[in-house]
Amino acid sequence: MNIPFTATQNPRKKPEDHNLSFGTQFTDHMFLMDYAPQKGWHDPRIVPYGDFSLPPSTAVLHYGQAIFEGLKAYRSKEGHIQLFRPKDNFERFNRSAKRMCIPELDTAFALQSLKELVRIEKDWVPSTRGTSLYIRPAIIATDPFLGVRASHTYRFFIILCPVGAYYAEGFNPVKIWVTKDYVRAVPGGVGEAKTAGNYAASLYASEEAQREGYTQVLWLDGKEHRYVEEVGSMNIFFVIDNTIVTPQLNGSILSGITRNTVLEMAKHKGLTVSERRISMDEICQAHKNGSLSEAFGSGTAAVISPVGTIRYGDEILTLREGKAGPISSMLFDEITGIQYGEKQDPFHWVEKI
Template sequence: MEIAFTKADKLKDHPEDSALGFGTCFTDYMFNMDYSPEKGWHNARIEPYGPIQMDPSTMVLHYGQSIFEGLKAYKTKSGTIQLFRPNDNLQRLNRSGRMLCMPELDQKMVLKALKELVKIEKDWIPSEPGTSLYIRPTIIATDPYVGLRSSHTYRFFIILSPVGAYYPEGFDPVKIWVTTDHVRAVRGGVGTAKTAGNYAASLFATELAHKEGYTQVLWLDGVELKYIEEVGSMNIFFMIGDELVTPELNRSILAGVTRDSVIQLAKSWGMKVVERKISIDEIYEAHDNGTLKEVFGSGTAAVISPVGMIKFKGREISIADGEVGPVAAKLFNELMAIQYGSSEDPFGWTVPVI
C-alpha cells in the first residue's frame, strides 16, 4: 500500500528538551488510514496533525470501541534513531482489536508507515538523557450510528509526542494504594485489551488515591478482591526472598511489553522469575517476616517504577525503607541502556529507523 504525503503549510516551534513533560506537545504530522468493509484498510496517508471531524453520533463516542498502544522512539548517542519492540506492540494492538471486534492491521505495512512518520519527524526527537518520542497508535469506530453493535468503519491513526524524562528529579519510589471497593476488570471482560474503557474504569479510584497522597492504585481481582493484578498504568513485580514474582496473565491483566522485557532480562541474569497468583495478604505476610525485599512496576512511560509504600485496609507498609532496591535499579539501568543503544541488545528488541 502506498502512503500519500501532504506537506504542512507551516511547521511548529520545537520546545526545549528541558521543558518537555508527558503527552502535552505533539509533532507536525500524523498518520491516518481508513477502513470499510468494501475497501478494507485504505487511504494510507501522512498529513499535518489536526482535529478529526466526526458526527455527534459516531460510535466511538457512545460505545467506547477504541484501542491504542504506547511505544517510544529513542535517539542514541551516535544520532541514530531506534524503536523498542514495535512488533510486540502491533501484535498486541491486533489482539486488542479482535476482542473489540475490529479489523486486523497488516503489521508489516503499519511498521513501515510508523518508521516513515518517525523519519519525517526526526527533528522532534529530543536528545537529553531520559527523553524520547512517545508514539500512540489508535483505532476508533467511526460509523455514525446510535445502536449497540460493532462499527463497520474505522479510523487508524498514529500521533507522536516528544516527552521529557519520567524522573527529572531522581529515580524515587512511589506510594500505591490498594482498594477493595472498586475493580478495574474481571476475567472474561476486556481487561487484557488495551482499550479506553479499562482506563475510564480506573479514574474514580485513582482520584481517591491521589486525595490520600498516593500515586496510583494497586488493583485486586474483580471476583474475590484478593489476588493482585496490576497498577493503574503498570504491571507489578515483587522480590520475595530470592524470587521475582509477578501476577500471572489471567485474561484480565494487560500483557505488558515492558513486563515481558523484565522477565526475559531477569531470567538472562540467572534470577528465578515466577508468574503466579499472589494475594495481597501474602505480600503483607512477606513484609512482616522480612522476605519482601522490593516492589516495582513496569511500563512504557516509566520503564521501572520502584514502590516505597503500600496501603491496604488502613495499614501502611514501607518497602526497602523507602529506597530504590538493587533489582529495580539494575533493571531500569539496563533497559534504558538497551533502548538508547548504549548497551548490547542480545534479545533483538530494538528496531532501527535511521
C-alpha cells in the first residue's frame, strides 16, 4: 500500500530541548489507517495532527476496546535518527490485539509507515542527550454501537511527541509504594496486554501513592497479594546476593521490551539473572540481612530508573542511602549508549532511518 501524505498548513513551533516535558507536545503530522470487515486494514495516510470526530456511541468510549504501544526514536551525535527495537514493539502490539479481539496488523507495513512518518517529522527529533521522540501507536474500536461485543471497525494511528525525562527525578532514585489494597491484574485477565483499561484501573492507587509522597505504585499479585509483579510504568528488578531477580512472566505482567533488553544485556555482561516468583517478605528479609543491594525499574519512558525507597505497610526500605547502584547505572549507560549510537550494538536492536 502507498501512503498518501497531506502536509499541514499550520506548522507548530518546535520546542527547545531544554523545555521538553513528557507527553504534552505533539508533532505536525500523524499516521492513520482504518479497518472494516469487507476491506481489512485500508486507507493508510499521513495527515496533519488533529482531532478525531467520533459519535458518542463509539464502542471504545463505552467498552474500552483499545491497545497501544510506546517506543522511541533517538538522534545520534552524527545526526542520524534511529529506532530502538521497533519490530519487538509491533509484535507485542499484535499480541495485545489478539487478546483484545482486534484484527492484527501486517507488522512490516506498520514499521514502514512509522519510518515514513518519522522521516517527515525528522526535525522534531531532539538532539540533546536524555531527550528523544516518543512514538505512540494505538488502535481503538470505532463501531457506533451500544452492546458488549467486539467492534467490527477500528482505527490505527501513530502520534509522535518530543520528550525529556519521564520522571522529574531523572536518573536519580525514585520512591515506590507497595499497595496491599488494590491489584492491577489477575491470572486469566488482560494484564499482559497493553490495553487502556489496565492503566485506568491503576489510577486510584497511583493517586494515593503520590499523596503519600511516592512516585509510583508497586503492584502485588491479584490472588495472594504477596508476590511482586510490576510498577505502574515499569517492570521491576532487585539485586539480591549479586543476582538480578525479576518476577517471571505469568500472564498478568507486561512483557516489557526494556525488561528483555535488561536481561539480555545483563547476561552479555556476565551477570547472573533469575526470573522467578519473589515475595515482599523475601524483599524485606533481604533488606534486613543486607543481601538486597539495589532495585530498579525498566521501561521505554525512563529506560532504567533506580529505586531509592520502598514502602510496604509500616516498613520503609531505603536502598544505598537513596543513591543509584552500580548495576542499574551500568545498564542505563550501556542501553542508552546503544540507543544514541554511542556504543556498538551487538544485538542488532537499532534500526536507522
